[in-house]
Amino acid sequence: MTLAEESITKPVFLVGMPASGKTTLGLQVALRLRKHGKPCVFIDLDQVIEDMAGSTVVELFAESEAVFRQIEQQALQQVVESTLDFSVPVVIACGGGVVECEANRQILRGQCCIYLDCAVPVLAKRAVQQGGRPLLSGIVGVAGNSQRMEAEMASILQRRRSYYEEVSEAVLEVGVDSLEKDVINLLELISIMSKGRL
Template structure:
C-alpha cells in the first residue's frame, strides 16, 4: 500500500509522513528529496536555474516512477505536485491520498522565516500563500481520499487521525494502527 500526502508548503507532509511511516513500519519517501538525488542539486537551485515548468516536468516523472515501483511506503509530495492533472490522477489511482489542509494564515505563522521555499521568496508571502491556497485547495481536494485539518492537532495527533481514517476505510490492517491509539497521551505522562 502506498499512502500519499498532499497539501500546501509547510502543511506538515514530510513531518507527518515520516512519523506515519515509522508507526506502520514502511519506508518514507519525499518526492522533493528524490528529485534532488536525481539532480545532484537542491530543488531551489534547479528551480531558479531552469524555471518552474522544467521542475514540474521532472516532478511528474519522479511521482510516476515512485507510484509504479514496488513495495509499500508513505510519500510526501511537493506542494505544487497537484498542479498537473497527470499527477492528481496517478496519486488518486495508485495510492491512498491524505490532504493535510492548513489555512494560509496558519502556514504563514509556520513559514515566515523559511528561506528555502522558492515560491515564497516574494515581498508579501502571506498574500502569496492566499493565492496559492485559492488555486490549489480545489486540486488537493479533487485527488484526496481523506482531508485532515492541521490547525489544532499535534503531529502525533495528526498521524493517529490519518491512520484511523485508513483503518476505518479498510485500507490499513488494524494491527498496524492499534499501537498508535493513545500514544499521544502516553507521551505526555
C-alpha cells in the first residue's frame, strides 16, 4: 500500500513554535492526500478564531492577548468536538501559543499531536521575513532585527518546549531540508501513527 492510499484515522493536531510551518505543512499534507483521491479536511485554528470572533488575530491581540487566548480556548474546544464525528481525516494546525493554557494542554494530551520542532535561527529568519504575528510584531520589519528575533524566539521556546513535548505523541524535526522533504516526512509520520493506533 502506498502512502497516499493510507488514511489518517484520527484528527491530527500540529503544534510548535510560530513560523515552524504548521499552517503550511498541514495544508500541503491535506492537498497531497486529496490529490491522491483521499479526502482530507485541513483546519487552521487561527482561521477558526477569526471566524468565531469576526475579527483578525491582529485585532484581537490589539484588544489584549488574554482576549485572544480566551477565544483560542473556545475554538480548540469547538474544533475537537466538531471533528469527533468526521468520517474523513482531519489535519489541524494550531497557533504556536495554544499550549500556554493548561486547559488546552489537557485537551491536546488526549489527541493525536505532532510537535514540529524547528531550530531557532530558522524560525527567526522566517518570522522577520513574513511578519504578521502580533506576539512578535515589535521586532518584525526593522532592519538588523534578526538577532533580536532570535533572542525572542529562544525565550518563547524555553517557556513552551516542555509543553509542546508533553502534549505530543511524536516530534518531527522540520526546516532542515526542503519544504517538499518536510511534507513527505510529515505524511510518513502521520501514516505510521495512524496504523499504530487502529
